[in-house]
Amino acid sequence: MAAANRLLRARARGSSLSSMAAYVRSLSSAVFSESDLRVPSSLPHKPLSFRRDPKDRNVQWVFLGCPGVGKGTYASRLSNLLGVPHIATGDLVREELSSSGPLSQQLAEIVNQGKLVSDEIIIRLLSQRLEAGEAKGESGFILDGFPRTIRQAEILEEVTDIDLVINLKLREDVLLEKCLGRRICSQCGGNFNVASIDIKGENGSPGMYMAPLLPPPRCASKLITRSDDTEEVVKERLRVYNEMSQPVEGFYRSRGKLMEFDLPGGIPESWPKLLQALNLDDHDDKQSAAA
Numbered sequence: 001m002a003a004a005n006r007l008l009r010a011r012a013r014g015s016s017l018s019s020m021a022a023y024v025r026s027l028s029s030a031v032f033s034e035s036d037l038r039v040p041s042s043l044p045h046k047p048l049s050f051r052r053d054p055k056d057r058n059v060q061w062v063f064l065g066c067p068g069v070g071k072g073t074y075a076s077r078l079s080n081l082l083g084v085p086h087i088a089t090g091d092l093v094r095e096e097l098s099s100s101g102p103l104s105q106q107l108a109e110i111v112n113q114g115k116l117v118s119d120e121i122i123i124r125l126l127s128q129r130l131e132a133g134e135a136k137g138e139s140g141f142i143l144d145g146f147p148r149t150i151r152q153a154e155i156l157e158e159v160t161d162i163d164l165v166i167n168l169k170l171r172e173d174v175l176l177e178k179c180l181g182r183r184i185c186s187q188c189g190g191n192f193n194v195a196s197i198d199i200k201g202e203n204g205s206p207g208m209y210m211a212p213l214l215p216p217p218r219c220a221s222k223l224i225t226r227s228d229d230t231e232e233v234v235k236e237r238l239r240v241y242n243e244m245s246q247p248v249e250g251f252y253r254s255r256g257k258l259m260e261f262d263l264p265g266g267i268p269e270s271w272p273k274l275l276q277a278l279n280l281d282d283h284d285d286k287q288s289a290a291a
């Protein structure tokens, strides 16, 4: 009952992102700090509505897609264009991993096996991030890597309105190569990709070209590979995606929120097409192309 009261208090607080964070946090403690730590199959109450009118806030979008598809790349570009935070739960997990906090050992084992972190932990990390953002005056978000289970999608649906879900798609053989080619600069955190994809079209099916995204010389000697970007772990992550996360596509499709986007190639080809599909204009990109 105390858990239910906490939920109601959090819901009554208002309609901002902090109330979403507070609600999600209270939900995670309501659901998970009980002694048995069992996840109930349904929420304890039908939530009261505390949604904000979309015209009073920034966009609330979600990126779905397999590992290596480019969610981070396109979510980060859109976040710069629209001035909303790009929140990647994979980044939150990696930050926690490198913090040597109490969770880090447990998380390392899960992530390095290509498995999903529990809904409880991921919701805690996300709600902490949302609260910190709200304190800085953030409004709206582009979520990348969340929700990844139906349960996570249901919780998100309980607390706020997602305006749009962009489902990025790419053929599976390319996904593996792209994950194996990923590199991160250990100094500036920049993301690069050394894979050069050049698949010839055959029997009527189109080819695909994706140029490598090479680092500038200052990063070249500082590149590292994520410990979960090995062939064995990527294959397991793809399997886990198909089993646990693909149903989330159907969840949003049935609510009329899913936009499917087949990536036609690398960034130069895909970015303008994605903007077109979203009815957006990248003024800076056009200027730099014209320069």
Ligand SMILES: Nc1ncnc2c1ncn2[C@@H]1O[C@H](COP(=O)(O)OP(=O)(O)O)[C@@H](O)[C@H]1O
Pocket: 066, 067, 068, 089, 090, 091, 093, 110, 111, 114, 115, 116, 117, 118, 119, 122, 144, 145, 146, 147, 148, 149, 152, 228, 237
């Ligand atoms: N929403 C989530 N639910 C459960 N685990 C997650 C979630 N987001 C990230 N993770 C964990 O962090 C790892 C890295 O995530 P991410 O950087 O999004 O990788 P990917 O390249 O597979 O999309 C995942 O394999 C998983 O262990």
